[in-house]
Amino acid sequence: MYDFAVVGVGPPGARFARRAAERGHDVVAFERGQVGEPLACSGHVSLDVWEYVPEAARERLHQNDVYGARFHTGGPGSEAHEFYYTDRPVSNAVDRVELDRVLAAAASDAGADVRPGHTVTSVRERTDRVALEVRNAEGVETVEARMVAGCDGPRSRVRAELGLPDPDEFLHGVLAFDPEPDAEDFVDVHLTVPGFFAWRIPRGAAGVEYGLAGTPDETGDVARRFDAFVAEYGVADRIEHRCSGLIPIGPPDRVTTDRGFLLGDAAGMTKPFTGGGILYGMTAADVAASTIDPGDPSTLAAFERAWRGELGTEIRLGRLLRRGYDAPKLLQEAGMRLFSGEIGVHMDRPSTLFSRAQLAALFDR
Numbered sequence: 400m401y402d403f404a405v406v407g408v409g410p411p412g413a414r415f416a417r418r419a420a421e422r423g424h425d426v427v428a429f430e431r432g433q434v435g436e437p438l439a440c441s442g443h444v445s446l447d448v449w450e451y452v453p454e455a456a457r458e459r460l461h462q463n464d465v466y467g468a469r470f471h472t473g474g475p476g477s478e479a480h481e482f483y484y485t486d487r488p489v490s491n492a493v494d495r496v497e498l499d500r501v502l503a504a505a506a507s508d509a510g511a512d513v514r515p516g517h518t519v520t521s522v523r524e525r526t527d528r529v530a531l532e533v534r535n536a537e538g539v540e541t542v543e544a545r546m547v548a549g550c551d552g553p554r555s556r557v558r559a560e561l562g563l564p565d566p567d568e569f570l571h572g573v574l575a576f577d578p579e580p581d582a583e584d585f586v587d588v589h590l591t592v593p594g595f596f597a598w599r600i601p602r603g604a605a606g607v608e609y610g611l612a613g614t615p616d617e618t619g620d621v622a623r624r625f626d627a628f629v630a631e632y633g634v635a636d637r638i639e640h641r642c643s644g645l646i647p648i649g650p651p652d653r654v655t656t657d658r659g660f661l662l663g664d665a666a667g668m669t670k671p672f673t674g675g676g677i678l679y680g681m682t683a684a685d686v687a688a689s690t691i692d693p694g695d696p697s698t699l700a701a702f703e704r705a706w707r708g709e710l711g712t713e714i715r716l717g718r719l720l721r722r723g724y725d726a727p728k729l730l731q732e733a734g735m736r737l738f739s740g741e742i743g744v745h746m747d748r749p750s751t752l753f754s755r756a757q758l759a760a761l762f763d764r
């Protein structure tokens with residue numbers, strides 16, 4: 400019997416598998432497809448991502464340095480309000496498929512048994528273990544572990560099998576790429592989508608990414624809006640590799656049971672104001688590895704408290720920030736005029752809006 404069975408090998412699953420294996424636990428990690436595929440993510444992350452990536456892989460993953468964002472209340476060509484760092488990049492565009500592969504390889508190197516091509520179809524909790532039905536090309540097997548980690552994305556099978564509640568909301572995101580290289584320093588954000596936004600991210604030699612996300616209910620047809628967005632940019636006939644995915648917003652009240660817990664998108668561990676979940680998921684994975692003892696189910700309560708302690712305030716503040724996306728245009732414009740310029744905020748931590756660095760940046764203008 401394994402100590403942990405991890406379902407899903409995206410960033411949080413791979414990270415948890417690695418950290419748990421490094422602590423001496425027997426870990427098996429199932430991935431239904433090939434690790435990193437299919438792509439449905441911008442891979443736009445704060446520089447914190449490098450703390451999770453082995454040194455040797457960094458150059459391979461890095462695509463572009465981003466120093467700031469131009470916010471628009473209108474579409475392409477509308478007035479822009481710039482928010483930026485001057486002395487270092489705010490964020491990086493990284494190769495997301497390769498990131499997942501590197502993180503999975505690090506988990507294998509640490510001793511986790513990572514198995515691509517394995518789909519978990521059911522999870523049964525018993526008093527002292529969990530039993531998973533796992534399907535692969537050869538057939539179906541039952542695998543037992545002391546605990547299961549559901550890292551299987553927004554439409555988590557593990558969450559449903561354990562009877563845990565869904566995240567509050569799901570956004571629908573669409574993206575595609577113009578292959579023309581662009582190493583510009585700024586991303587563009589267009590607050591033209593109800594409840595969310597559209598974006599343009601220069602990715603160096605990997606081209607330019609165009610994307611849009613919104614609440615299907617409020618936004619109507621997200622795909623149609625995306626078509627209009629890329630047409631406005633004049634790239635409709637150039638874009639390729641179009642893909643889409645769900646973005647969960649708002650973690651449910653409970654992400655643990657007696658022998659199971661959720662991480663990453665399965666648990667709604669994303670930034671409500673950007674939908675980014677790579678770093679929140681891996682942060683929570685580290686919290687899980689350091690708090691959960693597979694032989695002691697009572698440690699799951701400690702994990703539930705600890706991850707909310709780490710990310711709860713940021714998620715709450717992120718929700719408040721997101722409300723600004725639906726504020727009247729005049730108010731948005733006034734707010735952006737007031738705060739635009741050099742900033743001191745960390746893109747994963749809205750609490751840094753109140754930091755000394757941010758105040759210094761404001762008053763130095």
Ligand SMILES: Cc1cc2nc3c(=O)[nH]c(=O)nc-3n(C[C@H](O)[C@H](O)[C@H](O)COP(=O)(O)OP(=O)(O)OC[C@H]3O[C@@H](n4cnc5c(N)ncnc54)[C@H](O)[C@@H]3O)c2cc1C
Nearest residue numbers: 407409431440441442443519552572644663664675676677
């Ligand atoms: C359009 C879009 C753009 C985004 N851009 C960014 C961004 O720029 N920055 C950022 O930080 N975040 C971004 N995100 C969010 C980010 O992609 C997620 O937060 C992140 O991928 C969460 O990782 P995860 O492993 O929890 O889920 P996923 O990446 O969905 O991975 C879950 C894994 O579980 C596997 N799986 C599912 N079910 C099973 C099963 N039954 N058995 C075995 N395996 C299973 C899947 O195949 C998958 O590999 C974006 C999301 C979208 C949709």
